[in-house]
Amino acid sequence: MSGTRTIQLTVNGVPRQLRVAPHRTLLDLLRDDLALTGTKECCLVGECGACTVSLDGRIVDSCLVLAVEADGADVTTIEGVAENGSLTPLQHAFLDSGAVQCGYCSPGQVMAARDLLARIPHPTVAEIQEGMAGNLCRCGCYGQITDAVLAASKAAGQ
Amino acid sequence: MQIIGYERPETLAEAVAILDSQGDGARLLAGGTDLIIALREGRQHAAVVVDAKRIPELRPAITEADGRLSISADTVMTDIAADIRVRKHFPALAEAAAVVGAVQIRNRATIAGNICNASPAADTAPPLLAYAAEVIARGPASLRRIPIDEFFVGPGETALRRGELVMAIEIPVPVGPAGSAFGRLTRRRGADLASVSVSASIDGLGRTRLGFGAVGPRPLLATDHSGVLADPGTEPATRASLLATLAMATSPISDVRASREYRMSMLLVLGQRVLGTAITRRAEGRR
Secondary structure (H helix, E strand, C coil): CCCCEEEEEEECCEEEEEEECCCCEHHHHHHHHCCCCCCCCCCCCCCCCCCEEEECCEEEEHHHCEHHHHCCCEEECHHHCCECCECCHHHHHHHHCCCCCCCCCHHHHHHHHHHHHHHCCCCCHHHHHHHCCCCCCCCCCHHHHHHHHHHHHHHHHC | CCEEEEECCCCHHHHHHHHHHHHHHEEEECCCCCHHHHHHCCCCCEEEEEECCCCHHHCCCEEEECCEEEEECCCEHHHHHHCHHHHHHCHHHHHHHCCCCCHHHHCCCEHHHHHHCCCCCCCCHHHHHHCCCEEEEECCCCEEEEEHHHHEEECCEECCCCCCEEEEEEEECCCCCCEEEEEEECCCCCCCCCCEEEEEEECCCCCEEEEEECCCCCCEEEEECCCCCCCCCCCHHHHHHHHHHHHHHCCCCCCCCCCHHHHHHHHHHHHHHHHHHHHHHHHHHHC
16 A cells, blocks of 8 residues: 655646655645745635645645645646746735735635636626635635725736 | 545556455545545545546546537536536536535536535535436446436435446436526525525426435435426416425435525425526527
């Protein structure tokens, strides 16, 4: 029976090779082995979205993916979102709209918003609410988060 | 989380052999959106997790052949909800897949996982019952087709035998004017499990199949072969009374999501609503 396994994956454009035990999640690997602590652990049942990362181009809750399952995958975390060391217009929109209060959910919110805007460049408020339904904000910044996504969408259209 | 071993078979035969030799000690892993949580919370135990995602026959694919649509085991909700053929022939399934969890969950949750987890509230179960889907199961000795109504046995319990795994779900493409719909009630908008769910499918001959979710120990099927339920000319009171008779097969419980009484009442309200949509769609398709 197999125990620990060696896996290869690309994280934020950097190829990585790691040995992981089968019970560890992609979230554990990112935070503990790669020190990418922008991705947060929170509910661990796939409801809050604080651990959202992009896996082969689709967002997932990294707390529900075993690290061994990510063998061969291309992963993008919040640390890989900024371009050439500068925040993206979406990240600026979060700051400008006051969508970040305590900030704990923000990395997951940005990953979900980024995915939404890639699929639907100019979403309606209803589409934003549906696209962001997997991300909870206990500070209650939903209005500001929606404003930020709308602002980013508008800026991109100019 | 207690996982001792992880196997990633590259062939169907290898996967079946592992499942057969390990029995209850092995858990098949598809999207993991139910399994990982159950393992972490200690509700399920796995000496070995068997990853189903590298088996060619199970890889995400939706294909149409011989009047049937086949959805392979690893197909995720996002792709089912977006598929043109599913939306055209099986709108209730597309509607159900579109409300499973949220985007992150739908990108990962598979159709095989949804039915094998066998929650009475599984969103895809009512439409699959309404559409008379069949489960294609591969075991150590044989390949067999299990009518979806026989697949669900009880909470978390399916008709799969030791060593068997789900390869695909097949649904007959309707012949003649058909109409169908799905509806569910939840405590809140956004990611939640169904308090009550209903799917209705009317076939070319006017027969109605209803799938009920979260109102019994397993998703339930009720059928009306008389054509009365689907007839647009049926008096609303007659339809309501027939629906109430069919709903007698359900046995809802009170839990965190809803009371038994609420479920029984809402099943009739939702049933009427979903049936109305199915009748309208059938009439529109006829034009």
